[in-house]
Amino acid sequence: MIIVDAIHKRYPTGVEAVRGLSLEVPAGEVFGLVGPNGAGKSTLLKLIAGLLRPERGGVRVDGEDVTGRPAAAARLVGLMPDPLGVYTDITCLEYLEFFGRVLELSARVRRERIKEAVALLELDPWLEAEVETLSAGWQRRLALGRVLLSRVPVLLLDEPAAGLDVKARADLLAIVRRIASSGRTVIVSSHILPELQELADRFGILDKGSWLEVMHGQVYFRRDELTAGFGAAFWELRCAAPEQAYRTMVARGFDLPPPTPDGMLRVVAADAARASEALAVVVSAGIAVYDFHRHATGLTDVVLRCLEGQPEEKR
Amino acid sequence: MNPLFWLDLRLRVRERRLWVIAGFFVIMLAAISGLTTAVAWQEGRFTNVRDPGETGRTLAWTTLWCQAILLFILAPLASACRLSQEREQRTLPALINSPLSANRIARGKLFGAWSFALWLGVLALPFLAVAHLWGGVLPSSLWLCFGLNLLMGLTLSTMAMGLSGLFGRSLTAYLATGALLFFWAAAWPLIGMLATGLRHPDNDRHVAVLAYIFWYHSPFYPCIALMARESGERIAEGWWSILYAVGVWMLLAFGGYRLAVRGLRREVY
Numbered sequence: 001m002i003i004v005d006a007i008h009k010r011y012p013t014g015v016e017a018v019r020g021l022s023l024e025v026p027a028g029e030v031f032g033l034v035g036p037n038g039a040g041k042s043t044l045l046k047l048i049a050g051l052l053r054p055e056r057g058g059v060r061v062d063g064e065d066v067t068g069r070p071a072a073a074a075r076l077v078g079l080m081p082d083p084l085g086v087y088t089d090i091t092c093l094e095y096l097e098f099f100g101r102v103l104e105l106s107a108r109v110r111r112e113r114i115k116e117a118v119a120l121l122e123l124d125p126w127l128e129a130e131v132e133t134l135s136a137g138w139q140r141r142l143a144l145g146r147v148l149l150s151r152v153p154v155l156l157l158d159e160p161a162a163g164l165d166v167k168a169r170a171d172l173l174a175i176v177r178r179i180a181s182s183g184r185t186v187i188v189s190s191h192i193l194p195e196l197q198e199l200a201d202r203f204g205i206l207d208k209g210s211w212l213e214v215m216h217g218q219v220y221f222r223r224d225e226l227t228a229g230f231g232a233a234f235w236e237l238r239c240a241a242p243e244q245a246y247r248t249m250v251a252r253g254f255d256l257p258p259p260t261p262d263g264m265l266r267v268v269a270a271d272a273a274r275a276s277e278a279l280a281v282v283v284s285a286g287i288a289v290y291d292f293h294r295h296a297t298g299l300t301d302v303v304l305r306c307l308e309g310q311p312e313e314k315r
Numbered sequence: 316m317n318p319l320f321w322l323d324l325r326l327r328v329r330e331r332r333l334w335v336i337a338g339f340f341v342i343m344l345a346a347i348s349g350l351t352t353a354v355a356w357q358e359g360r361f362t363n364v365r366d367p368g369e370t371g372r373t374l375a376w377t378t379l380w381c382q383a384i385l386l387f388i389l390a391p392l393a394s395a396c397r398l399s400q401e402r403e404q405r406t407l408p409a410l411i412n413s414p415l416s417a418n419r420i421a422r423g424k425l426f427g428a429w430s431f432a433l434w435l436g437v438l439a440l441p442f443l444a445v446a447h448l449w450g451g452v453l454p455s456s457l458w459l460c461f462g463l464n465l466l467m468g469l470t471l472s473t474m475a476m477g478l479s480g481l482f483g484r485s486l487t488a489y490l491a492t493g494a495l496l497f498f499w500a501a502a503w504p505l506i507g508m509l510a511t512g513l514r515h516p517d518n519d520r521h522v523a524v525l526a527y528i529f530w531y532h533s534p535f536y537p538c539i540a541l542m543a544r545e546s547g548e549r550i551a552e553g554w555w556s557i558l559y560a561v562g563v564w565m566l567l568a569f570g571g572y573r574l575a576v577r578g579l580r581r582e583v584y
Contacts, residue, residue: 012584049412053583070411071584079412085405100317102413146409237498 001027002048002154002185007057009043009209010113014167017043019209020057023220027062027153030180032200033189040209041189042082043155049079061154078147082159082189086138088132092123095131099146106111110149117145121175124282127259143207144175154185161192173199196298205306212306226297233276234295237265240288246286254278266295269315318415319423320430323568327431337438344442347377368451375446376542379460381536382439386468387500389435391475395492398578399474403485407582419577421480421572430474432468436461451547454540460520462562463537470564470571471496477571480578502529512558531556532563 004023010016018040018250033041042237047286051070060066067072079265087095096117100110118124121141131142140160147155160176161169167206173195180186180199197202204220210257212218239245242259249256255268256278269275272294279292327333355370384500398421401407411422445459447454478495507529511522530536537557 034456049408051408051412051583062361068583071414071416074413076410077407081405083405085407085409087322087406089329089403090322094322094325098318098322099409099413100413101316102410133327304451 001025001062002187004044004048005057005060006290007044007047007059008050009040009047009054017209018054020045021206021209021211022057023204025185027185027210028183029202030186030188030200031194032203032299033206034193034196034203034299035189035206035212036307037247038208039206041206042158043209044206045079045158045187045189046081046153049073049077049156051079063202072144074150074152076152077154078150078152079156080140080143080147080160082162084143086131086139088145089130090130091115091130093127094135095142096149097283100149103150105149114145117148120148120178121145135168137164137172140164140168140172141175144172148179152184154254155179155187157186157188157272159190161190161195169195178287180311192300193303197223203299205303207307214302214306216271217292221302226299226302232295233269233275234271235267235278236291236293236295237267237279237282238263239265240283240290244285245287247284251279254281317419317423319410319420319428320426320515321428323423323427324430327427333434335391337435340381340435344378344381344439347381348374348442348445353439362452366451367449368491371446371449371451372545374449375443375452375457376545378442378446379457379464379538382436382461383464383467383535385392385435386432386464387471387496389535390428390432390468391471391492391496393431394472394475395479395488397424397428398479398498398575399482399485399488402483403526407579410452411582415483417576420579421476421575424575425473425572428472429469432466432472436465436468454543456545460541463541463557464559466564467534467537470568473568474571476577477574480575500534504533527554527559532560534564536557 002025004021006020006022007018008020009018012249021040021044022261023031023044031182033044035041043052047054047287048061048066050068050070050073050150051058051064058065058067059073060071060109061076062074064076066076080309087098088147090098093114096114097110105113118127121144123138123141123145126138126142131139133144144157157176159173164172169192176188178187178201188200200223202220202222203226205214213219214221237245242265246256246265247268249265259265267275267278269278274295279289282289330365351370354373355367384576398407411417415423425437439461443457446452447457474495475488476494479493482491493565507525510525510529537560540557
């Protein structure tokens with residue numbers, strides 16, 4: 001379990017990268033860290049890995065204080081940073097062998113773990129290739145292989161899919177999903193939100209070093225809350241007379257904003273029954289309905305709204 | 316084996332430029348040996364005055380000076396980017412987020428740097444062995460100078476690695492190392508020469524003090540002193556000046572190592 005307690009980090013340049021952040025990630029959970037560039041995501045991950053020393057607050061991993069202690073953190077936490085930082089003038093096998101030695105694994109254990117990592121990441125064809133000849137996707141797999149050698153219970157992945165094409169991204173995220181299913185705790189920071197939405201169990205949105213509120217008093221949200229639309233999903237309606245339909249529904253007590261310029265109405269309803277009632281009101285007013293469907297709230301919608309200062313409760 | 320040393324050895328063995336440099340050095344020494352031997356042979360044939368000792372002396376001191384200059388230039392060059400390069404290619408976080416302590420990382424890097432200096436130094440061994448056979452130089456002077464040259468190479472490697480721990484860019488580390496070496500080996504002794512003009516004309520003790528401050532710790536001083544000894548001159552201040560040089564080098568090397576460790580520890584800030 002990771003416990004980040006009111007951590008505060010100011011860089012020597014004066015930039016306050018993290019401002020009193022707290023976070024608890026239970027064992028086995030995949031936590032998605034979201035936010036714009038410069039929000040403090042990488043800083044938070046480095047703080048958890050002990051690579052930065054906070055001015056205030058602390059980090060405990062599985063009960064051990066790892067605040068500013070990278071060697072202590074290394075026994076519990078594996079960080080795949082962004083940018084990756086790989087030695088380019090050695091072969092993939094040498095790279096894994098080197099980090100096996102860095103982790104002080106015996107020759108037998110080292111061989112076994114390299115074999116396992118190579119099998120999981122499908123690195124076989126590239127073992128004798130120099131790292132600099134690999135594409136970005138394969139380099140990321142290799143870096144992930146390095147993290148996997150340590151068998152630590154916590155993985156911190158900073159932008160694991162950055163700069164990858166669609167196929168490489170999908171492959172890499174499938175691997176992360178497989179790793180997560182093995183019971184490890186994973187914190188993933190990513191800008192690629194649709195994939196992250198599929199991967200993480202819980203999310204938090206960072207901006208300017210602080211958590212953004214998603215709903216009143218709530219900064220983290222689960223994937224099921226997200227897919228349920230935070231208890232007030234949108235239904236999108238297209239009809240022959242949007243203005244008339246809008247007035248009719250407002251008169252009947254429905255909550256919705258005026259139609260969009262292209263004539264679409266967004267009905268806010270707690271559940272499907274309430275949405276059906278709205279549809280019935282429009283139909284009974286004699287307005288022809290062309291399309292009526294539930295708008296699936298995505299992580300991208302939530303993040304954009306929160307960054308624009310419109311958390312879910314204010315919509 | 317230290318994993319960083321292991322990696323360094325693998326990389327260096329594959330490094331083509333290293334073999335080119337080594338080859339160039341060996342060819343140069345071979346050419347010098349060949350010419351020296353040819354000159355000796357020719358002199359012996361035409362003048363009938365054969366002095367194998369002179370041949371041995373020429374060969375020994377030429378080789379030792381070539382070795383000293385090569386080590387003075389290349390040993391720090393090969394070490395000046397050891398840590399800054401890790402920063403540049405952003406591989407340091409992965410090393411720091413590992414069970415390796417800053418001391419072990421620095422030691423691994425240091426052994427890598429030393430192995431290069433030793434490798435360059437050892438290349439001169441066959442030529443010195445030939446010089447030894449020719450005679451003309453006291454074996455103690457010959458092998459002491461060889462050892463001191465190696466020690467100088469190791470010291471400079473350690474200092475350069477220490478400086479590289481301070482910088483995030485290799486170019487800055489190279490420039491800082493170059494500036495330090497220029498200051499130590501050229502500017503500081505020159506300042507010392509100017510300073511001797513300020514001494515009291517009747518007080519030789521002042522010269523000795525100035526020599527300790529400005530010259531006796533120079534990377535080339537032991538070589539100069541031992542060469543002078545071979546020419547029949549007395550080593551200034553006896554063997555103390557050489558011991559003093561070695562002591563100062565040890566201190567500088569220790570400082571360089573501590574600087575490297577401190578640079579690594581500063582990564583967590």
